[in-house]
Amino acid sequence: MNRVFPLAILALAILAFATLVLVVAPGLQVGAVGPTPGLQPYTAQQLRGRDQYVSLGCVYCHSQQPRSLAQAPDSDRGWGRAAVASDYYYDRPHLLGTMRSGPDLFNIGARLPSQGWQLTHLYQPRAIAPWSIMPAYPFLFVHKDKAETGDVVVALTQNYAPKSGVIVARPEALDLVAYLQGLKHDQPPPASAPRDAGYDRGAER
Amino acid sequence: MALTIGSLLALSFVISLIALLFLIWGITGGQFDVDQRDANIIFTADDAVNHKDRDHRFDTEAAGIDEVSRGPVRVLIASAILWLVLGSIFGLISSLKMHWPDLLDQWAPLTFGRLRTLHLNAVAYGWSSLGSLAAVMWLIPRIFHTPLRFPRLPLYGAVIWNAGLAAGLIAIALGWTDGLEWLEIPWQIDGALAVGGALFAIPLIASALSRQVNHIYVSGWYFIAALCWFPVLFIIANFPYVHSGAEQAAVNWWFAHNVLGLWLTPLGVGIAYYFIPKIIGKPIYSYSLSLVGFWGLALFYSQVGIHHLIGGPVPTWLVNVSIVHSVMMFLPVIAVAVNQHVTMVNNLWALRDSYPLRFVWLGALMYTAASLQGSVEALRSVNTIAHFTHYTVGHAHLGVYGFVAFVLFGFVYEVGPRLVGRPWPWPALIPLHYWLVLVGFAIYFVALTVGGWLQGKVMLDALRPFADSVTLLKPYLEARSLGGTLMTLGHFIFAFHVAALFMQRAPQTLARTAA
Numbered sequence: 001m002n003r004v005f006p007l008a009i010l011a012l013a014i015l016a017f018a019t020l021v022l023v024v025a026p027g028l029q030v031g032a033v034g035p036t037p038g039l040q041p042y043t044a045q046q047l048r049g050r051d052q053y054v055s056l057g058c059v060y061c062h063s064q065q066p067r068s069l070a071q072a073p074d075s076d077r078g079w080g081r082a083a084v085a086s087d088y089y090y091d092r093p094h095l096l097g098t099m100r101s102g103p104d105l106f107n108i109g110a111r112l113p114s115q116g117w118q119l120t121h122l123y124q125p126r127a128i129a130p131w132s133i134m135p136a137y138p139f140l141f142v143h144k145d146k147a148e149t150g151d152v153v154v155a156l157t158q159n160y161a162p163k164s165g166v167i168v169a170r171p172e173a174l175d176l177v178a179y180l181q182g183l184k185h186d187q188p189p190p191a192s193a194p195r196d197a198g199y200d201r202g203a204e205r
Numbered sequence: 206m207a208l209t210i211g212s213l214l215a216l217s218f219v220i221s222l223i224a225l226l227f228l229i230w231g232i233t234g235g236q237f238d239v240d241q242r243d244a245n246i247i248f249t250a251d252d253a254v255n256h257k258d259r260d261h262r263f264d265t266e267a268a269g270i271d272e273v274s275r276g277p278v279r280v281l282i283a284s285a286i287l288w289l290v291l292g293s294i295f296g297l298i299s300s301l302k303m304h305w306p307d308l309l310d311q312w313a314p315l316t317f318g319r320l321r322t323l324h325l326n327a328v329a330y331g332w333s334s335l336g337s338l339a340a341v342m343w344l345i346p347r348i349f350h351t352p353l354r355f356p357r358l359p360l361y362g363a364v365i366w367n368a369g370l371a372a373g374l375i376a377i378a379l380g381w382t383d384g385l386e387w388l389e390i391p392w393q394i395d396g397a398l399a400v401g402g403a404l405f406a407i408p409l410i411a412s413a414l415s416r417q418v419n420h421i422y423v424s425g426w427y428f429i430a431a432l433c434w435f436p437v438l439f440i441i442a443n444f445p446y447v448h449s450g451a452e453q454a455a456v457n458w459w460f461a462h463n464v465l466g467l468w469l470t471p472l473g474v475g476i477a478y479y480f481i482p483k484i485i486g487k488p489i490y491s492y493s494l495s496l497v498g499f500w501g502l503a504l505f506y507s508q509v510g511i512h513h514l515i516g517g518p519v520p521t522w523l524v525n526v527s528i529v530h531s532v533m534m535f536l537p538v539i540a541v542a543v544n545q546h547v548t549m550v551n552n553l554w555a556l557r558d559s560y561p562l563r564f565v566w567l568g569a570l571m572y573t574a575a576s577l578q579g580s581v582e583a584l585r586s587v588n589t590i591a592h593f594t595h596y597t598v599g600h601a602h603l604g605v606y607g608f609v610a611f612v613l614f615g616f617v618y619e620v621g622p623r624l625v626g627r628p629w630p631w632p633a634l635i636p637l638h639y640w641l642v643l644v645g646f647a648i649y650f651v652a653l654t655v656g657g658w659l660q661g662k663v664m665l666d667a668l669r670p671f672a673d674s675v676t677l678l679k680p681y682l683e684a685r686s687l688g689g690t691l692m693t694l695g696h697f698i699f700a701f702h703v704a705a706l707f708m709q710r711a712p713q714t715l716a717r718t719a720a
Contacts, residue, residue, distance in 0.1 A: 002420055004413045004429060010227055011430035011503055015437060015467065018507035022459040023441070026523050030452040055380035057318015063593060067516040071589055073667035083518045088450030093384035096454045098513055100593035100664060101303070103671050126306070131672050133306045133679075135317045194451070194520040198585055 030194060035089035038187035042090055042179070049179030052172050054093065056137070063097035064106040064183070071199040080107030080185055084193035087185045102134055109183040118177040119154045119169050127160040140173035239496055243420040244488035247348060247479060270346045275624060277359035279707065281339035282617055282624075284367050286700050288331025289610075293693040295324035300689045304682045314378040322377050322389050329387070329464070330370050330398065333605060335363065336613040337472035338405050341428050343620055344479055345409060348425050349416035355408040362404030369397025385453070387461035388442055395443040399436050406432035423495040427475030430503060434467040451518045458510040465604060466506030470572070473609045474502075474541055476616055477569040481545050484562040484619065485555045490547040494540050501537025505530045512583035515592060531583030538576040545569045560635045564615030567643070571607030575600065590665065595678065595685075596657025599650050606692075607646060614638070614699065621706050630705045638695045638702070645691025648684055656681025 042050060053059070066074040068082035075081055083106060088094055112118065117128070123141050125132040145165045147153045152174060154167040161167070169177075189195075299321040302308050309315040338359070345353050353359075373390030376382065382389040390398070409432050413425060421429075442460035482489045489495065511519060511527035549556075549566050556563055578600055582591050591597055618635055622628050629635065656678050663674040 004410060004421070006227070007421070007426060007429055008410070008433045012433055012437065013223075013227070014503045015434055015463075015507055018463075019441065019459070021526060022508060022510060022523070023456050026455045026520060027448065027452045029520055030450070030455070054384035055382060056313070056316055057322055057382075059384070059386070060318050060321055065514075065517045071516050072665055076667045077671060085451035085518045085520075087518065088454075090450075092449040092453070094450055094453040094457065095384070096451075096514070096517060098386065098593065098597070101595075101675070129672065131676050133303055133675055133682075135302065135306055136310045137316070138311060139313050193518075195518050196514065196516050196524040197521045198524055199516060199589075 030085045033086045033089075033190070033193050036084065036086040036185070036187050036189060036193065039087065039089060039185070040182070042182065045175050046179045046182045048172075049175035049177065050095075052140075052176040053095065053179060058105075059095045059097045061097075061099055061101035061134070062103065062105045063100055064104065065096045066104050066106050068195075068197075068200055070201070074104060077103065078107070078111045079104040080110070081189070082195060083185065084189040084195040086190055086193035102132075105180065105183055106185050107183060109181045110186060113181055115152075115177050115181065116155050118180055119152065119173060120156060122173055122176065123154050123156070123167060124160045127157055137173070140170050140176065141167050142170055144168050239420075239493050241488070241492045243422070244482070244492040246350070246418050246420060246422050247483050248486070248488075270350075270352050271343075271623075272352065273356035274342050274346060274353040274359075277353075277356060277363065278339050278343045278620075278624060280360060280363050281335050281342060282621075282703065283707065284363060285332050285334075285336035285339060285613070286617075286703055288327045288335065288370070289696050290700050292324050292327030292332055293689075293696045295320050295327060297686070297689045297693050299324055300682070300686045304679055304686065313380060319378055319380070322382065323374055325387070326370070326374060326377065326389060328610075329469070329605065330366075330373075330390075333469050333609045333613070334472075335366065336616070337469065337476065337609070338362075340476045340613065340616045340620075341405065341409060341432070341472065343616075343624075344424060344428070344476070345412045348422040348479065349412050349418065351412060351415055351417045353408055354411035354415060358404045358408050362401045365397050365404065366401030369394055369401060372397070383443070383445075385457045387464055388457065392443045392445045395439065399439050399443075402432065402436045402439065406436065422479070423489075423492070423499065424475035424479045426499050427471035427478070430499075431468055431471040431475070434463070434471075438463050438467060454514055454517070455511060455519055455523065458513040460510070462510035462513065463507060466502070466509065469605065469609050470506065471502065473568065473572065473612045474498075476612050477545060477565055477572070478541075480561065480565045480612075480615060480619060481548055481569065484559050484565070485548065485552045487548065487552055489544050490551070491544055494544050498537045498540035498544065501533075501540060505533040505537065509534065509579075509583065512588065513592075515583070515585060515588045528583050528585065531580050534576055534580050538573060538580075541569075542573040546573070559619075560639055561615040561619035563639060564611050564618065566615075568608050568611030568613075568615065571603055571611060575604035575608055578603065590658065590661035592661075593664070594657040594661040595653045595681070596661060599653030599657055602646070602653075603650055607650070611642075614642070617699075617703060621703065625706060625709075627706065627709055629702065630709055631702060634698050634702045638698045641691050641695030641698070645688045645693075645695060647688070649688030649692065652681045652684035652688060656684075 065083045066079040066081065069075055087106075088096075121128050122137050124136045125134040126136075141154060143162055143165055144151070147166050147168060151168045154169060156167060298309065298315070299317055302317045302320070313319065342353060342359050370390075373394045376391050376394060377389050381391055383391055409428060413421060413429060438460060442456060448456050478489065478495070508530040509527050511523050512531050515524050515528070545566070546569070556566065581587055582597070582600060618629075660674045660678050663669050663677060664671070
């Protein structure tokens with residue numbers, strides 16, 4: 001090969017073709033599908049909580065894409081039905097994730113709906129699950145001598161509680177929990193919504 | 206929907222036809238002719254004559270031609286190594302946190318989710334990218350037989366790129382991120398990396414156009430393609446407010462795998478294609494085979510990204526396209542492997558003499574291994590187990606560390622003395638670095654591969670609680686930290702040695718050389 005421009009143009013043409021197949025085509029197909037019927041947009045507080053989720057990098061250990069029972073026992077673990085594209089209608093940025101150092105969270109709001117549980121778990125995961133390797137997020141909380149009106153106090157067992165005073169959730173922690181509580185994707189999926197059905201034998205979509 | 210898919214199929218048909226016409230035109234015009242003799246253009250008259258004598262000898266002929274590119278290459282190597290050291294520290298702390306979760310948990314910038322991201326961005330866009338660009342700038346005069354054109358542009362490029370990356374890492378540490386894996390640097394800052402990338406592409410293309418040999422050596426194909434691809438990829442993927450939801454996930458992984466497949470891989474393969482035959486002093490085994498490797502990489506690697514979403518909320522056909530292309534990657538990978546490894550195996554004696562060659566060839570070997578592993582990992586049956594586990598982390602490091610970093614270590618050791626005109630101040634540190642990172646990485650890779658596989662098996666077993674997949678990993682994560690510590694130590698030694706070489710005063714070294 002002795003010419004620069006044919007080389008560069010062909011290389012760019014191949015990339016353009018790949019972009020067409022992997023970006024434009026799915027964009028058109030997925031973009032044509034609206035939200036899953038019954039899926040609620042995020043509230044302002046949930047969006048603030050989602051920003052916390054993004055900024056703290058929760059996505060690097062928690063996926064949000066349960067797989068079908070034909071592939072994996074995700075729904076047996078209470079992680080929810082197989083996700084379809086329309087479940088993500090309101091998601092920007094997407095948080096599908098590629099890692100399950102911790103469990104899938106796409107239906108955490110249905111599986112563990114308690115605000116108190118979530119706050120304690122965020123403050124110190126090992127106060128609830130001694131085997132957990134999740135980071136603690138003490139900076140989302142504040143240590144006070146005494147709770148004031150409107151404060152949400154974190155319930156802690158003796159070995160994790162401060163010697164005196166109380167641990168109170170900061171707004172960031174409350175927002176994050178509101179987001180987690182809202183993660184429920186149990187609406188019946190529309191038939192037209194795409195999903196990789198490669199594992200569902202005879203169920204070509 | 207049928208209409209959309211139909212029109213896309215028609216469009217892809219038209220594009221294939223145009224590409225075919227291009228190919229026919231290229232073949233008839235002799236554009237794609239490669240001759241085994243072309244493989245010799247990387248050698249100078251006195252090469253291959255006396256290999257053993259050549260180590261650490263300053264090449265006077267190259268000295269003239271390197272005059273203008275020496276500065277940019279030094280700056281690029283120095284900043285790449287700085288990012289390597291920083292990135293290793295971030296990576297090591299992240300690794301420790303996975304088995305000591307309460308370590309350093311009082312401050313948000315030090316939380317796992319941010320440190321891990323800092324690690325990825327520092328080593329991918331700092332060390333690997335800038336290190337590879339240093340090699341490209343160094344090799345341009347050698348493969349084109351002419352001094353680097355616009356030699357100030359790479360300097361500006363390095364400054365802009367480094368500033369953008371530093372700003373990006375600070376943003377991530379403070380919690381300002383785009384939130385997409387491999388695309389975390391806020392798009393407002395990303396422009397710096399795109400502009401920086403273009404500032405390296407211009408001198409490359411200009412030098413290629415004014416080259417003093419007719420033929421473009423195979424490394425040049427990879428470099429030209431990679432530097433054309435990167436700015437395009439980076440701009441499309443980072444363009445804000447276009448994508449959301451599941452569709453954005455497809456864009457995310459289209460980019461994230463292309464930044465490996467169309468950026469770091471062609472750079473690394475191109476560098477190995479130069480140094481393996483150059484250090485041995487014999488041309489590569491089959492020069493025409495390298496054509497298959499190059500075009501195969503371009504065609505197949507550009508469409509593998511969606512194998513990261515197997516079983517996910519994206520269309521089945523899209524996943525299948527990526528799986529098929531992942532498997533097709535066998536073709537270019539085997540072509541490159543035959544070329545590089547047969548050349549090496551025919552000249553194994555050279556490994557004894559040259560640590561740079563050991564690094565580069567081992568890197569090339571790990572490229573072959575990582576690629577074959579990646580093709581198999583994309584199969585649905587394997588992916589079900591390996592996806593979402595540390596197995597994938599091990600695989601990613603086999604590619605980006607085992608391959609790219611090893612090739613770059615070899616590059617720095619090979620050219621360092623030629624760059625400054627002095628020998629390495631403490632040659633014994635080179636084998637020390639080599640064995641530390643080799644043993645460290647072996648521990649790292651085996652631990653995550655075995656541990657990740659077991660993790661995947663447990664997660665697929667409905668009768669075992671999720672907690673089992675966490676507890677069983679603990680010893681493997683500890684072993685990973687051990688391996689990572691050895692690797693990081695190796696990097697400290699490497700950084701120290703390069704700093705000593707660059708900052709050494711000339712008179713001292715003259716005495717040393719004379720002695």
